[in-house]
Amino acid sequence: PVDTVQWSAEEAELGGFPHYMLKEIHEQPGRVADELRRVLRSEEGTVEFDSLAPHLDELASMRRFILVACGTSWHAALAGEYLIENLAGLPVEVECASEMRYRQRPFEEGTLVIAISQSGETADTLAATRLARQQKVRTLALVNVVGSTLAREADWTLYMRAGPEIGVASTKAFTMQLLQLTLLALWLGRRRGTLSRSEGRRIARALKAIPSRMQRILAAESRIVRLAKKYYRFTDFLYMGRQYNFPIALEGALKLKEISYIHAEGYPSAEMKHGPIALISPEFPSVFVIPRDALYEKNLSNLEEIKARNGPIIAIATAGDREIRKKVDDVIYIPPTLDCLQPLLTVLPLQLFAYHVALLRGCDVDKPRNLAKSVTVE
Amino acid sequence: PVDTVQWSAEEAELGGFPHYMLKEIHEQPGRVADELRRVLRSEEGTVEFDSLAPHLDELASMRRFILVACGTSWHAALAGEYLIENLAGLPVEVECASEMRYRQRPFEEGTLVIAISQSGETADTLAATRLARQQKVRTLALVNVVGSTLAREADWTLYMRAGPEIGVASTKAFTMQLLQLTLLALWLGRRRGTLSRSEGRRIARALKAIPSRMQRILAAESRIVRLAKKYYRFTDFLYMGRQYNFPIALEGALKLKEISYIHAEGYPSAEMKHGPIALISPEFPSVFVIPRDALYEKNLSNLEEIKARNGPIIAIATAGDREIRKKVDDVIYIPPTLDCLQPLLTVLPLQLFAYHVALLRGCDVDKPRNLAKSVTVE
Numbered sequence: 001p002v003d004t005v006q007w008s009a010e011e012a013e014l015g016g017f018p019h020y021m022l023k024e025i026h027e028q029p030g031r032v033a034d035e036l037r038r039v040l041r042s043e044e045g046t047v048e049f050d051s052l053a054p055h056l057d058e059l060a061s062m063r064r065f066i067l068v069a070c071g072t073s074w075h076a077a078l079a080g081e082y083l084i085e086n087l088a089g090l091p092v093e094v095e096c097a098s099e100m101r102y103r104q105r106p107f108e109e110g111t112l113v114i115a116i117s118q119s120g121e122t123a124d125t126l127a128a129t130r131l132a133r134q135q136k137v138r139t140l141a142l143v144n145v146v147g148s149t150l151a152r153e154a155d156w157t158l159y160m161r162a163g164p165e166i167g168v169a170s171t172k173a174f175t176m177q178l179l180q181l182t183l184l185a186l187w188l189g190r191r192r193g194t195l196s197r198s199e200g201r202r203i204a205r206a207l208k209a210i211p212s213r214m215q216r217i218l219a220a221e222s223r224i225v226r227l228a229k230k231y232y233r234f235t236d237f238l239y240m241g242r243q244y245n246f247p248i249a250l251e252g253a254l255k256l257k258e259i260s261y262i263h264a265e266g267y268p269s270a271e272m273k274h275g276p277i278a279l280i281s282p283e284f285p286s287v288f289v290i291p292r293d294a295l296y297e298k299n300l301s302n303l304e305e306i307k308a309r310n311g312p313i314i315a316i317a318t319a320g321d322r323e324i325r326k327k328v329d330d331v332i333y334i335p336p337t338l339d340c341l342q343p344l345l346t347v348l349p350l351q352l353f354a355y356h357v358a359l360l361r362g363c364d365v366d367k368p369r370n371l372a373k374s375v376t377v378e
Numbered sequence: 379p380v381d382t383v384q385w386s387a388e389e390a391e392l393g394g395f396p397h398y399m400l401k402e403i404h405e406q407p408g409r410v411a412d413e414l415r416r417v418l419r420s421e422e423g424t425v426e427f428d429s430l431a432p433h434l435d436e437l438a439s440m441r442r443f444i445l446v447a448c449g450t451s452w453h454a455a456l457a458g459e460y461l462i463e464n465l466a467g468l469p470v471e472v473e474c475a476s477e478m479r480y481r482q483r484p485f486e487e488g489t490l491v492i493a494i495s496q497s498g499e500t501a502d503t504l505a506a507t508r509l510a511r512q513q514k515v516r517t518l519a520l521v522n523v524v525g526s527t528l529a530r531e532a533d534w535t536l537y538m539r540a541g542p543e544i545g546v547a548s549t550k551a552f553t554m555q556l557l558q559l560t561l562l563a564l565w566l567g568r569r570r571g572t573l574s575r576s577e578g579r580r581i582a583r584a585l586k587a588i589p590s591r592m593q594r595i596l597a598a599e600s601r602i603v604r605l606a607k608k609y610y611r612f613t614d615f616l617y618m619g620r621q622y623n624f625p626i627a628l629e630g631a632l633k634l635k636e637i638s639y640i641h642a643e644g645y646p647s648a649e650m651k652h653g654p655i656a657l658i659s660p661e662f663p664s665v666f667v668i669p670r671d672a673l674y675e676k677n678l679s680n681l682e683e684i685k686a687r688n689g690p691i692i693a694i695a696t697a698g699d700r701e702i703r704k705k706v707d708d709v710i711y712i713p714p715t716l717d718c719l720q721p722l723l724t725v726l727p728l729q730l731f732a733y734h735v736a737l738l739r740g741c742d743v744d745k746p747r748n749l750a751k752s753v754t755v756e
Contacts, residue, residue, distance in 0.1 A: 257656055372651070
């Protein structure tokens, strides 16, 4: 097949930004908008996947999914699990590639393995995909780099279309992974009938509003700079979220680890009572991803337990939520959207926060110590 | 059914130990030995589950398992996944209870949900079990407390038989969860024919040697006290392991969090290259669970990358492994056993390490701040 993803030379340059990471953070609304224009069929409330066109019947016949990845891509996979289960009613498992590849994991009939890797060269993800292929399981590569090994070896390929990502800490590749998994879940839901046309149109409408909402978050960067100045001296953070935002808590924590060398750890909000809450003190801040979604009240009660132990809290909350101000130390507001699209917005302030904290700590944002852009060794 | 688990009054007393946690750590060999005597059928290389006797045919007909739990029990579930997949060839998924209960997770036919909770009262685990029951899915409770809500509500019950656990940080309940899941995997493997009689006998023989090997680890406590003295002032730790020992890395880190308020985080060894390695410095020690198993060489290459960044390393390694001494700062040796039984041994030094570090830091080991023994709220 002819691969039609085009990258221009200037895309790989800084274009006035001080770092690739910041440039790539700011590219996210444009990348999402371009992709939505390309594939979203708003009238029908569905998606057109050109690269998968010859395989759509087989794709629709899949009965379960295994999403396999490492690092940031593994976080996108976790969000993909919720998306596909909730929108398409199909069971999904997420596997850490380095663990899956050495197990005697039985593959049931009707399983599609979706391997996610920005570079398409991640050694463990490649090996896990080969293992699945040896057992005659269908594989779909979700990659950014055209012609990469994973794209060549998998049965089918879906491109992230993030454009070249130079910063070692992944940002726009992550949101494009999220977007592609959202689109896949929407397509599956519409095709399988778990989503009606009107439900599909409602999601499509909300998707089309995402780029301008992303812009609004990025436009409020100065607020995040102020927060970074307040918090950059802390050495440990807990990040929490539920459901669609649990993977975002993991991803926000990973960004802070990668570029600012702060020990940040992500957890599903409710799990903190099973141990992590013992860490909480005025020296140990928490970041709560707590938009006004179906689990807002549950999340709030977890948040209040942290506050009762005098832990400083930054909340990522929905614009208009004034109550939350009284319960936390700082709030970053994001515009409202559907629950299933929250991750596309909530991750942005966490990327910016990590970026500005790293700058204040004098870290080399684009080339963090000890890390490589693609992990091509095991 | 008549519940036959008996707890005596003196079992709930300290019996000369300074803390319940230490007493319960030292009870592990005896508890494991008692249970093996009760249920192991060494000649046949299998297990006899009296409480499940009327349901064995149905149990054997199950085609997939979902293990659901919180906290420490969730770590046992992760080890259970590897055990059941490898010994019985059946697909297993592990779910965090607080996340599963709010998802529209489809349950496929032939699914058994195994809910794991020491108290049998964990609110989120109970709710997840009720969700499964509403959808007519079979449920098995793996609990310690007889007559607990989970035991009453699930279709079938398997008792951990750990005896009363008073220390807030779970130790013997965890090893008994591991043991029961190992026994279940062995029974399933023998019954389904994925394990031959001679393979079953081999595992049974290795199981019978576990209590005395546990004793040997506990007898070397003074070595762990020395290590605790060397490391207790560090504020952050990374714990790593692969396959059967990945959940043990998580559990070792959780123990340190719970009772010493040190920010310790667990990871699958190979994932560290995708971010956590940026944290490594001479101020950030790692604990590597690296017995001589099938993945020893892979684990070793991960370990060497940490060492190259000058991170102090404590290795949990197999007795006789002299090579490892040259690569790490400190070693705790454990006796050899089969790969699938490693977790029953490797977790012990990590429990003792957390205990002694907490003592040196002046923490209240049996009643850590902010934590409750059973999390009966959401």
